[in-house]
Amino acid sequence: MINIAYPVIGKRERQLINEVLDSGMLASGKYVERFERSFAEYSGAKFGIATANGTTSLHAALLMCGVKPGDKVVTTPFSFIATANSILFCGAKPVFADIDPLTYNINPAELEKILKKEKNVKAVLIVHLYGLMCDMAAILKLRKKYNFKIIEDACQAHGAEFKGKKSGSLGDAAAFSFYATKNMMTGEGGITLTNDSKMDAYARQLINHGREGHSTHTVLGYNYRLTNIAAAIGIAQLEQLEDWTKKRISNAQKYNKAFEGLDFIKTPAVPKNHRHVFHQYTLRVKDSEREKFIKYLRDNGVGCGIYYDTAMYRQPLYKKLGYKAGLCPEAEKAAKEVVSIPVHPSLSKSDTDKVIKIIANYK
Numbered sequence: 001m002i003n004i005a006y007p008v009i010g011k012r013e014r015q016l017i018n019e020v021l022d023s024g025m026l027a028s029g030k031y032v033e034r035f036e037r038s039f040a041e042y043s044g045a046k047f048g049i050a051t052a053n054g055t056t057s058l059h060a061a062l063l064m065c066g067v068k069p070g071d072k073v074v075t076t077p078f079s080f081i082a083t084a085n086s087i088l089f090c091g092a093k094p095v096f097a098d099i100d101p102l103t104y105n106i107n108p109a110e111l112e113k114i115l116k117k118e119k120n121v122k123a124v125l126i127v128h129l130y131g132l133m134c135d136m137a138a139i140l141k142l143r144k145k146y147n148f149k150i151i152e153d154a155c156q157a158h159g160a161e162f163k164g165k166k167s168g169s170l171g172d173a174a175a176f177s178f179y180a181t182k183n184m185m186t187g188e189g190g191i192t193l194t195n196d197s198k199m200d201a202y203a204r205q206l207i208n209h210g211r212e213g214h215s216t217h218t219v220l221g222y223n224y225r226l227t228n229i230a231a232a233i234g235i236a237q238l239e240q241l242e243d244w245t246k247k248r249i250s251n252a253q254k255y256n257k258a259f260e261g262l263d264f265i266k267t268p269a270v271p272k273n274h275r276h277v278f279h280q281y282t283l284r285v286k287d288s289e290r291e292k293f294i295k296y297l298r299d300n301g302v303g304c305g306i307y308y309d310t311a312m313y314r315q316p317l318y319k320k321l322g323y324k325a326g327l328c329p330e331a332e333k334a335a336k337e338v339v340s341i342p343v344h345p346s347l348s349k350s351d352t353d354k355v356i357k358i359i360a361n362y363k
């Protein structure tokens with residue numbers, strides 16, 4: 001079976017983990033600080049605050065932006081559940097704006113409709129889905145007009161670019177995940193980025209029980225810290241991220257070319273000015289065809305995944321909160337039609353050749 005994801009753990013990871021073990025400092029410490037600096041620098045942001053996972057980095061990012069109980073936060077319905085849940089953690093209300101069916105990201109025109117209608121929208125939580133950044137020009141323009149905070153959920157977009165600017169550098173705060181299947185990983189892990197020194201200081205309190213100085217606790221905080229062991233893996237992974245990303249992009253280009261003439265699938269769009277880092281390579285097939293297509297792929301040894309089979313507000317938890325079917329038709333349609341196939345950097349040439357051959361022979 002060619003797996004949909006395959007975390008790489010090499011010599012360098014082992015070497016740095018051993019350094020941490022030998023140091024005896026397994027919790028917070030200088031590996032965490034080094035990782036924070038190097039990931040922030042790589043992403044073009046001033047400050048990085050490492051966290052236990054992507055979900056906690058999202059929660060911290062929203063709190064840093066001042067999201068409070070009763071506030072409204074606009075987001076996409078087509079993402080991992082952690083995106084919307086992090087809004088609920090703050091006691092705020094998620095308001096869903098439909099996606100652009102070509103990019104799967106929040107549609108700026110739909111976002112503006114909501115901004116016109118809704119009062120006190122505190123923040124917009126955008127998601128750079130599958131490794132493609134949102135239309136940042138349009139979203140930054142809307143921020144000027146309507147005045148809200150932008151939080152980037154960049155959990156799938158390490159190293160992605162819009163007009164040469166990396167994900168995590170353009171909003172007020174950003175959240176990344178280093179879960180085992182992401183473009184780079186630390187097992188579990190995350191980081192919040194910001195360019196604002198006050199937000200950086202507040203975030204450091206939020207992830208460490210509100211601590212200020214040595215033993216004074218001035219705000220309500222949490223234990224959202226990353227460990228030195230995880231950071232050691234992260235340092236090693238970050239050194240390899242660019243090579244891996246190039247491999248993902250070249251695998252995607254090979255697929256695009258091979259699938260050009262196939263009328264039963266649609267390949268992913270890469271709008272101009274974007275560097276898509278292909279966390280997922282996502283095809284679109286007809287709703288009526290998807291189950292059969294997936295079974296065919298799996299029967300022939302090609303792993304695949306559906307991200308995501310439900311618009312988030314159609315989950316039982318959100319139904320109970322009163323969200324109704326039909327709210328975001330494009331997201332609901334995409335949820336029935338997407339299929340992601342392996343694009344990760346550990347694929348060999350014979351793996352990608354096989355994926356292409358199997359798909360070309362469908363039917």
Ligand SMILES: *Cc1c(COP(=O)(O)O)cnc(C)c1O
Pocket residue numbers: 053054055056079080082083127153155156177178179188189190
């Ligand atoms: C992975 C992911 C998260 C959550 O990250 P964890 O590290 O699993 O908590 C949030 N949003 C998106 C879009 C993700 O892909």
